[in-house]
Amino acid sequence: GAVVSQHPSRVICKSGTSVKIECRSLDFQATTMFWYRQFPKQSLMLMATSNEGSKATYEQGVEKDKFLINHASLTLSTLTVTSAHPEDSSFYICSASGRGRDGGGYTFGSGTRLTVV
Amino acid sequence: GENVEQHPSTLSVQEGDSAVIKCTYSDSASNYFPWYKQELGKGPQLIIDIRSNVGEKKDQRIAVTLNKTAKHFSLHITETQPEDSAVYFCAALGYGNEKLTFGTGTRLTIIP
Numbered sequence: 001g002a003v004v005s006q007h008p009s010r011v012i013c014k015s016g017t018s019v020k021i022e023c024r025s026l027d028f029q030a031t032t033m034f035w036y037r038q039f040p041k042q043s044l045m046l047m048a049t050s051n052e053g054s055k056a057t058y059e060q061g062v063e064k065d066k067f068l069i070n071h072a073s074l075t076l077s078t079l080t081v082t083s084a085h086p087e088d089s090s091f092y093i094c095s096a097s098g099r100g101r102d103g104g105g106y107t108f109g110s111g112t113r114l115t116v117v
Numbered sequence: 118g119e120n121v122e123q124h125p126s127t128l129s130v131q132e133g134d135s136a137v138i139k140c141t142y143s144d145s146a147s148n149y150f151p152w153y154k155q156e157l158g159k160g161p162q163l164i165i166d167i168r169s170n171v172g173e174k175k176d177q178r179i180a181v182t183l184n185k186t187a188k189h190f191s192l193h194i195t196e197t198q199p200e201d202s203a204v205y206f207c208a209a210l211g212y213g214n215e216k217l218t219f220g221t222g223t224r225l226t227i228i229p
Contacts, residue, residue: 006160032215034216034217041224042221042222043206043219043220043221043222044161044206044219046216046217049215049216091158093160093161095217097215105149105151105163105166106151106163106217107163108153108160108161108162108163109160110159110160111158111159111160113158
């Protein structure tokens with residue numbers, strides 16, 4: 001089946017630093033990647049959608065200069081949280097859809113727990 | 118845009134009994150309805166999905182039913198086991214849309 005690998009699973013960083021989260025599709029070409037943020041006991045909140053080779057489309061209220069998304073290849077997308085602050089602490093999850101993926105659905109990564117201290 | 122409502126928010130079921138989670142959607146053009154299971158600290162995992170040209174789909178102990186007229190779909194888990202304890206999310210995808218709209222989640226607890 002389709003597999004999406006997300007790293008790191010956990011990261012702790014200091015306020016003001018930047019953190020990069022990687023999301024790789026291992027056995028299919030991810031033409032579209034989605035990045036979500038999830039607060040405790042809440043549903044997934046879509047942050048942005050990116051198509052390979054083009055700029056990401058951000059949802060309303062998401063700062064594109066703070067959450068930098070790169071989707072330079074069909075198997076890799078990255079989310080960089082710049083100048084992180086404690087309020088950015090959250091669970092970040094990527095999802096991918098694309099060619100060669102069984103069922104044409106969406107596969108999620110395992111998530112990244114970001115803690116900003 | 119699409120709006121998906123999910124009920125109940127929490128559900129406790131005795132081991133071996135059945136569990137049912139229901140979702141309604143607003144966009145009649147939606148045509149893909151996946152269900153995800155999320156365990157603590159992990160990403161959502163697809164457990165079953167259904168497309169709008171089918172009324173029911175089953176995979177061992179898990180089944181999903183879709184009523185397009187009423188715009189609702191349900192997840193049915195039979196013979197529940199402790200490992201079924203998790204948060205379950207329904208979602209809907211509109212025709213021509215690429216973004217899933219998620220329900221608010223149901224925390225299912227199986228009581229041994």
